[in-house]
Amino acid sequence: MVKDQQAAAPSSAVRHSPPAHGGLAVRQAVVRYDDFTAVDGVDLDVAGGEVVALLGPSGSGKSSLLRAIAGLEPLAGGQLLWDGEPVSEVPVHRRGFGLLFQDGQLFPHRSVAGNLAYGLSDLVREQRRARVAELLELVGLDGYGDRPVTKLSGGQAQRVALARALAPSPRLLLLDEPLSALDRGLRERLTGELHRILRATGITAVYVTHDHDEAFTVADRVAVLIDGRLAQAGTPAELWQSPQSGEIAEFLGYGPFVDAETMRALAGSGALDSVNLDRRDSTFALAPGALQVSPDSGIELEVLATRFVRGRLEVDLALPGGQLATAIASAHAPGTLNPGDRVRARLDPGAVVGF
Numbered sequence: 281m282v283k284d285q286q287a288a289a290p291s292s293a294v295r296h297s298p299p300a301h302g303g304l305a306v307r308q309a310v311v312r313y314d315d316f317t318a319v320d321g322v323d324l325d326v327a328g329g330e331v332v333a334l335l336g337p338s339g340s341g342k343s344s345l346l347r348a349i350a351g352l353e354p355l356a357g358g359q360l361l362w363d364g365e366p367v368s369e370v371p372v373h374r375r376g377f378g379l380l381f382q383d384g385q386l387f388p389h390r391s392v393a394g395n396l397a398y399g400l401s402d403l404v405r406e407q408r409r410a411r412v413a414e415l416l417e418l419v420g421l422d423g424y425g426d427r428p429v430t431k432l433s434g435g436q437a438q439r440v441a442l443a444r445a446l447a448p449s450p451r452l453l454l455l456d457e458p459l460s461a462l463d464r465g466l467r468e469r470l471t472g473e474l475h476r477i478l479r480a481t482g483i484t485a486v487y488v489t490h491d492h493d494e495a496f497t498v499a500d501r502v503a504v505l506i507d508g509r510l511a512q513a514g515t516p517a518e519l520w521q522s523p524q525s526g527e528i529a530e531f532l533g534y535g536p537f538v539d540a541e542t543m544r545a546l547a548g549s550g551a552l553d554s555v556n557l558d559r560r561d562s563t564f565a566l567a568p569g570a571l572q573v574s575p576d577s578g579i580e581l582e583v584l585a586t587r588f589v590r591g592r593l594e595v596d597l598a599l600p601g602g603q604l605a606t607a608i609a610s611a612h613a614p615g616t617l618n619p620g621d622r623v624r625a626r627l628d629p630g631a632v633v634g635f
C-alpha cells in the first residue's frame with residue numbers, strides 16, 4: 281500500500297493556489313463485502329482545491345468509500361471520474377492520489393528526510409533536497425531531516441507522514457482518520473495545523489473522520505454518511521444551522537431533544553416564532569450552549585450537577601419534561617451553585633433547530 285502511494289506520479293513544485301481544473305466526481309458509488317452493502321449509491325463532488333470531510337458514525341461506510349476512491353476497494357456499482365474522465369478502472373498507483381492513514385506507516389529504517397525523499401526519485405539530488413526542506417518547513421519540522429523516525433513523537437510522526445503523502449504533489453489527497461491515534465489536546469492543535477497546511481498547498485482532499493469538530497475545522501464542505509448513504513452535504517455553517525434530520529443533528533452534537541410542550545415552556549410565548557423555530561415542528565434539538573443561567577429572567581429549573589470545564593461553570597438542569605440539559609453559568613464561580621439549587625435559565629432561540 282505504501283509502495284503504491286509512493287509510486288504516484290511525482291512533480292517538483294508545491295502548489296500554492298487551487299488548481300484551475302480538476303476535481304472528483306463520485307456517481308452512485310456502491311461498495312459491497314459479500315452480500316453486505318457498506319456504501320449504497322453515494323453521489324459526491326469534490327471541486328479542485330476543495331477539502332471535503334466524510335463524517336459519520338462508526339461503520340457508516342466512510343473508510344469503504346475512501347478506499348474505493350483510492351482504488352483499494354472495487355466499486356460494485358457506480359463510477360468515479362477525475363476531471364470528467366473515468367478512473368474506476370485505473371490501478372491505485374496510476375491514479376495520482378496520495379494516501380494518509382491513522383498510522384502514517386513511515387519506513388522505520390529511514391530518517392525523516394529519507395521518508396520524504398522516497399517518492400521523489402525522479403528529481404536530481406539538489407532539487408530533492410530543496411523539496412524535502414520545503415516540505416519540512418510546511419509541516420513545521422524544519423531541521424528534523426536527519427532524525428530517525430523511530431525517535432519522533434506521535435504528532436511529529438503524523439506530520440512527517442503528511443509531508444511524505446504531499447511530496448509527489450498528488451492531484452488528490454485521501455486522509456483516513458489521520459489524527460485519531462493522538463491524544464485529545466494534540467489532536468485539537470494538529471487539526472488547526474492540518475487546515476493551514478491543506479490551504480497552503482491548495483490541494484484537493486477527502487478527509488474521513490467521525491469527529492464533527494475536526495470535520496468542521498478542516499473541511500470546506502462536510503458530507504454526512506449514515507448507514508452507507510449520503511445523509512446531507514454542505515458547508516459547516518449550513519449543516520450546523522439546518523441539519524435535515526434529528527439523526528444528523530444528534531451526530532453533530534445537538535442535544536437534548538425536547539417536545540413542543542417543553543420547548544414552549546423553555547422559550548416563553550413568542551419565541552417559537554423566531555427564525556429557526558416552526559410551530560409545526562414536534563421535536564426540537566438544543567445546541568450545546570443554547571441554555572444560559574441568568575440571574576434575573578428565564579424559566580426556573582433545578583440544578584442536578586455542576587462541572588468546571590475549560591474555565592467556565594457548566595450546570596446540568598432538569599427540564600420541565602424531566603430531561604437533563606446542560607447550561608452555561610458564565611457569571612458563577614465554581615462552588616457557588618450546588619445540586620438541589622434552583623436557578624433561572626434563558627434559551628437562545630438561534631441555537632435550537634426543529635423537526
Ligand SMILES: Nc1ncnc2c1ncn2[C@@H]1O[C@H](COP(=O)(O)OP(=O)(O)OP(=O)(O)O)[C@@H](O)[C@H]1O
Binds near residue numbers: 340
Ligand atoms: N473488509 C471488510 N469485510 C467485511 N465487512 C467490512 C469490511 N470492511 C468494512 N466492513 C463493514 O462495512 C461497514 C462500513 O465499514 P467502514 O470501515 O467503511 O465504516 P467507517 O464509517 O469508516 O467506520 P469507522 O469509523 O469505524 O472506521 C461496517 O459495517 C464494517 O463492518
